[in-house]
Amino acid sequence: MNRVLVAEDLYLLRDGLVHLLQAHGFEVVAAVESGPELLKGLLELRPDVSIVDVRLPPTFTDEGLQASLEARRRVPGLPILVLSQHVEQLYARELLADGSGGVGYLLKDRVFNAEQFVDAVRRVAAGGTAMDPEVISKLLAGNARDEPLAALTPREREVLEQMAEGRSNAAISQRLYLSESSVAKHTAGIFTKLGLVPSDDDNRRVLAVLAYLHNHQSR
Amino acid sequence: MYGSMTVAHTGGMLRKFGHVLVLSALLVAELLTLASTFLCLILTFGLGMVFLFPPQVRMIRRVTGRTRRLVADSAGVRIDPPYLPEPPPPQPQADGLYRSHRTLYKTPRIPAWNDRWRWMVTDPATWRDALWLLLDPPVKVMLLPLLVLLPGRGLRVYALWCELLLAATTSSRMAGRLERLNRARNFAVDTQAAEMRRIERDLHDGTQARLVALGMTIGAAERLMDSDPRAAKALMAKAKEASAETLTELRRVIRGVYPPVLAERGLGDAVRALALDIPLRVSVEVDLPHRPEAPVEAAAYFAVSELLANAARHGGAESVQVDISGNGPNLRVTVTDDGWGGADPAKGSGLAGIERRLAAFDGVLAIDSPPGGPTTACIELPRVLPQHWAGDISELPRWKAAVLVFLWTTSWCPLFPQGIVAGVFKATGPENKSWFLALYLPEPWQWPFIAFMILLGTAMYVAAAVLPSVYNRENRLRRTEPRSVSCLR
Numbered sequence: 221m222n223r224v225l226v227a228e229d230l231y232l233l234r235d236g237l238v239h240l241l242q243a244h245g246f247e248v249v250a251a252v253e254s255g256p257e258l259l260k261g262l263l264e265l266r267p268d269v270s271i272v273d274v275r276l277p278p279t280f281t282d283e284g285l286q287a288s289l290e291a292r293r294r295v296p297g298l299p300i301l302v303l304s305q306h307v308e309q310l311y312a313r314e315l316l317a318d319g320s321g322g323v324g325y326l327l328k329d330r331v332f333n334a335e336q337f338v339d340a341v342r343r344v345a346a347g348g349t350a351m352d353p354e355v356i357s358k359l360l361a362g363n364a365r366d367e368p369l370a371a372l373t374p375r376e377r378e379v380l381e382q383m384a385e386g387r388s389n390a391a392i393s394q395r396l397y398l399s400e401s402s403v404a405k406h407t408a409g410i411f412t413k414l415g416l417v418p419s420d421d422d423n424r425r426v427l428a429v430l431a432y433l434h435n436h437q438s439r
Numbered sequence: 440m441y442g443s444m445t446v447a448h449t450g451g452m453l454r455k456f457g458h459v460l461v462l463s464a465l466l467v468a469e470l471l472t473l474a475s476t477f478l479c480l481i482l483t484f485g486l487g488m489v490f491l492f493p494p495q496v497r498m499i500r501r502v503t504g505r506t507r508r509l510v511a512d513s514a515g516v517r518i519d520p521p522y523l524p525e526p527p528p529p530q531p532q533a534d535g536l537y538r539s540h541r542t543l544y545k546t547p548r549i550p551a552w553n554d555r556w557r558w559m560v561t562d563p564a565t566w567r568d569a570l571w572l573l574l575d576p577p578v579k580v581m582l583l584p585l586l587v588l589l590p591g592r593g594l595r596v597y598a599l600w601c602e603l604l605l606a607a608t609t610s611s612r613m614a615g616r617l618e619r620l621n622r623a624r625n626f627a628v629d630t631q632a633a634e635m636r637r638i639e640r641d642l643h644d645g646t647q648a649r650l651v652a653l654g655m656t657i658g659a660a661e662r663l664m665d666s667d668p669r670a671a672k673a674l675m676a677k678a679k680e681a682s683a684e685t686l687t688e689l690r691r692v693i694r695g696v697y698p699p700v701l702a703e704r705g706l707g708d709a710v711r712a713l714a715l716d717i718p719l720r721v722s723v724e725v726d727l728p729h730r731p732e733a734p735v736e737a738a739a740y741f742a743v744s745e746l747l748a749n750a751a752r753h754g755g756a757e758s759v760q761v762d763i764s765g766n767g768p769n770l771r772v773t774v775t776d777d778g779w780g781g782a783d784p785a786k787g788s789g790l791a792g793i794e795r796r797l798a799a800f801d802g803v804l805a806i807d808s809p810p811g812g813p814t815t816a817c818i819e820l821p822r823v824l825p826q827h828w829a830g831d832i833s834e835l836p837r838w839k840a841a842v843l844v845f846l847w848t849t850s851w852c853p854l855f856p857q858g859i860v861a862g863v864f865k866a867t868g869p870e871n872k873s874w875f876l877a878l879y880l881p882e883p884w885q886w887p888f889i890a891f892m893i894l895l896g897t898a899m900y901v902a903a904a905v906l907p908s909v910y911n912r913e914n915r916l917r918r919t920e921p922r923s924v925s926c927l928r
Contacts, residue, residue, distance in 0.1 A: 275703065282703040306690050306699045309715040310708060329683045358716060 222345050225267040226251045227258040227284055228303075229276050237271060237331065244338045255283030262291035262298065269345035273328075274304040274311070285311055297322045301344045304328065309362070312355045316430055321423050324350035324386070340386070348423045349386035349430065356384045359433045368414050376413075379406040384429050388422040455590035458513035462586070462597070465506060466579050472502050473572050489556065496559045503568050503605055506575075514598035521564040521607035524618045526554040564611060571604040627799035634696075641692045649685040653678055701740050705730040709740050710761055717751050719776075720758035727765055727824075735823045738800055739763070739772055742793045746774040746816050749789055754778025754814060765824050772818040780812035793818075835910060846903035854896025862889045 224246045228234040238248050250261045254277040262270060276283040288300045301324035302315060315323045324344040330352065331337050340350035360381065363369050372380060382392040389407065393400040407425070411418045414432055419425045479495040482488040500522070507518045529537045529550040536543040539550035559565050578600055586593035607615075660674035693699065701709035707725035714721035730736065743761060750756040756778035763772050784790040784806055794804050802820040835843070861875035865885060872878040877888040 275699075305686075306694070308700050308712045310700065310704075310712040313715075327686075329686050332679050332683060361718060362715060 222246045222268045222342070223249045223265070224341070225249055225258075225261050225265060225270040227253070227261070227270065227276060227287075228273045229253045230273075233273075233328070233331075240331070240334055240338070241271075241341070244334070246341070254278060255287050258284060259287040259291060262287065262300075263294060266295065266298070269299040269301060269341055271301050271303060271341065274302060282311070285314070289314060292318060292320075292323075296320050297347065299344045299347065300324070301326065301341055301350060303331070307352050307355050307358075309355060309358050312351065312359075313434055316349070316427070316434065319427055319431065321349055321427055322347045325355060326350060326352045327354060339391075343386055346423075348388075349426050351385045351430070353381070353385055356381050359384070359430075363433055371413050372410065376406050376410050379403060380410050380429065383407065383410070383426060384433065386426050452590070455513065455594060458509065458594060459586045459590050461509060462579065463583075465502070465509070466576060468502055468505075469572060469576055472498055473576070476569065476572065493555055493559060496565055499565075499568050499572060503571065506601060507605060510594075510598045510601050514594045516595075516598040516602060518598075518602055518605050519607040519612075521567070521605070521611040523558060523562045523564070523611055523614045526551075526558050529554065562611075563608065567604050571601070574604075575600075623798045623801065626795045630795055630799070638692065638696055641695070645688045646685060646692065649681060649688060653681045653685065656681060697737060698740065701736060702733075706736045706739055707763060709736075710743050710763065713740075713744055713747060714759075714761065717747055719747070719751055719756060721747065721761060722758070723761045723763070725763045727763060727770075729825055731770060731824055735770065735800060735820060738796050738802065739770060739818065739820065741796060742804070742818050743772060743774060745789050745793050749782065750774070750776040750778055750814070754780075754782065754812075756812075756814075766819070768822045768824045770818075770820040770823050773815060774818075775813055775815045777813050779810070780808040780814050781810045782806055782808040782814050782816075835907060839906065839910065843903060843906055846899050846906075850896050850899030850903060852896070853892040853899070858889055858893035858896055861892070865889065 222245075224241050226234060226237050226241070226248060228237060228251075234251055234253065238251055241248055249265050249267055252258050252261050256278075258270075258272060258276065261267070270288070272284045272288050274282050274285045276287075285302060288302060292298050292300065296318065297320040299322035300315075302311070303326055304311070305328055307325065307327055312325050315325055322344055324340055326337075326340060330340070343350050360369070360377075369377075378396060379392060382395060387395070389400055389403045392398070393403045396403070398406075408418060410416075410429075411425075414429075416428050416432060419428065476495055476499065479491045483492045483495075504520065507520065511517050529539070529547045531537055531547070532543075536545060537547045537550045538544070539553045544550055579597070582593055582597055582600075585596065656674055656678040660671045660678065663671040663674065698709055698712075700712045704712075707723070707727060710725070711723050714723050731739075743763075747759060747761075750759050754776050756776035759774060759776040761772070761774050763770075765771070782790070784794065784804065790804065790806065797804055797818060797820065800820045800823055802818060802823075805817045805819075806814065807816075808814040856874070857876055861877045864871070864873070864875060865878065877885050877892070880888055
């Protein structure tokens with residue numbers, strides 16, 4: 221059973237999230253509505269995964285994000301899934317900067333699709349990543365001039381996008397209607413073309429891809 | 440070396456003599472203008488031929504304007520024209536008539552004439568010009584020997600004389616400033632209204648329409664729920680998709696109104712986030728210890744956003760450098776790209792838009808974009824950063840500060856021991872002379888000396904108090920003048 225903390229200031233959304241998670245077999249250990257409460261909850265309860273809104277009282281700025289980053293500084297790898305009304309590459313970078321995984325960053329709209337959302341929560345709880353497709357498409361757009369990326373085939377590019385969002389080979393094969401072995405072939409191709417060291421571990425692989433995309437953009 | 444210096448020297452001398460010659464030639468023009476002014480004043484105010492007045496004033500202004508330019512060229516003394524801003528053309532009322540005082544006119548001619556007449560007659564600069572015209576010929580004649588013998592010095596003295604009557608007065612400078620403020624305010628109001636209109640249109644045509652469609656889809660699904668659950672389910676899926684699209688649309692509108700990162704993180708990170716989203720290599724340097732006010736941040740953000748978009752669209756740039764820093768109380772943003780250059784604010788509506796947005800804060804945009812690049816755009820927003828970190832203290836120049844310190848530390852000496860206390864001793868009469876200078880003087884000089892010391896001490900205190908406040912007042916006036924900004928660092 222996964223213990224979850226929910227931080228969201230709008231009552232309706234908080235309540236909806238709690239119901240949704242409970243319906244999928246999570247145990248909601250706390251539902252908080254402000255930044256200080258969130259930080260306290262994260263550090264004291266150490267939930268298996270937390271779902272955090274970026275903008276929280278009292279300042280209504282990026283209180284939730286700051287509390288999450290602070291908690292992860294103190295407890296490395298504490299799994300947190302950040303929800304926001306808008307996604308920014310800047311925030312995604314900050315969340316991924318420590319390279320320890322267990323991080324998600326999704327638009328609030330993704331909650332509409334309950335299965336995918338719960339899947340993302342589970343992934344983050346297991347130490348994986350869940351990045352919003354919008355962040356990934358922005359990242360890839362920012363890397364438009366990158367030579368190795370341009371060398372990818374359209375199929376490999378699709379697989380790369382799915383992988384960057386945080387999916388495992390099995391999940392990718394389901395979504396793209398490919399056999400798992402051909403996905404494995406594509407990922408191997410991607411890793412060779414980008415010059416990355418292949419890894420069997422799904423999470424580490426995703427982090428390597430994200431790190432590649434980030435580092436290359438600022439070059 | 441010596442030879443070239445002599446040549447330069449002679450060249451300078453020749454130029455100065457040239458200026459003196461022009462001055463003398465102007466004397467003739469002045470005398471003619473003076474004569475016609477006399478005639479005109481008699482005709483205007485004696486015989487009511489008022490139509491002669493404006494051309495006459497314009498004639499005088501041409502002469503004084505010429506003199507101002509000459510003084511600036513010859514002695515390097517810049518004299519700003521002191522005239523009040525010209526009245527705007529009369530605007531028709533709702534019924535199409537033009538109003539001037541209590542009379543309505545069909546055409547704008549007479550109201551415009553009235554406005555012009557009032558503008559010229561009430562402007563003190565008109566009469567100062569006339570006074571200058573009257574006094575300048577004798578002054579010039581008196582200075583003529585000096586001008587011929589020592590042209591450099593003579594021209595400087597002449598410049599001082601001209602400055603006395605031809606320079607801008609405080610009230611005319613204020614009037615000019617008021618005019619600029621009015622213009623900036625009108626711009627700001629217009630921009631604001633246009634923004635509101637745009638947001639309204641976006642919400643009306645986009646979000647609102649989508650929500651209506653969404654409601655209809657859900658309604659249809661509700662009707663079908665019992666009879667055709669499969670179709671209803673398909674409709675609900677469509678509704679879900681539509682609501683996601685609506686959210687995307689709404690996000691775009693919000694971003695245009697006030698970008699969420701700007702609200703959450705401030706200017707620096709908002710520009711960084713912006714930099715990540717455009718397909719250029721952008722490096723962002725931010726050196727701001729505190730966040731400026733929200734409107735200032737928004738103005739700077741949208742300006743940078745427009746400049747980056749320009750660099751990406753037209754400039755052919757590969758990399759861009761954004762530098763945001765505080766320059767005293769001024770906010771300064773520099774955007775440099777390695778594109779083709781040739782950007783011209785007069786041509787691009789985007790750049791004009793930035794200028795209008797910045798005008799509300801007295802901000803200026805300077806673009807240095809030689810053909811072939813690189814392009815550097817500087818934005819400076821004066822006095823927008825919180826004062827407590829502006830470092831205003833060092834404003835007094837060093838020598839004035841030294842005088843101030845000297846006055847404060849020494850003025851007690853003449854006032855108290857040598858003045859008041861010596862007076863008390865003298866009046867009460869102890870024989871002890873101690874170190875009171877006054878008591879060592881011969882008897883008749885003692886009281887005057889004591890009085891002088893008291894006066895001196897008081898004067899020093901007053902001077903110490905007045906010096907900074909006068910300086911501050913001058914400075915304040917100077918600081919409210921608009922500044923120009925250059926991209927050179």
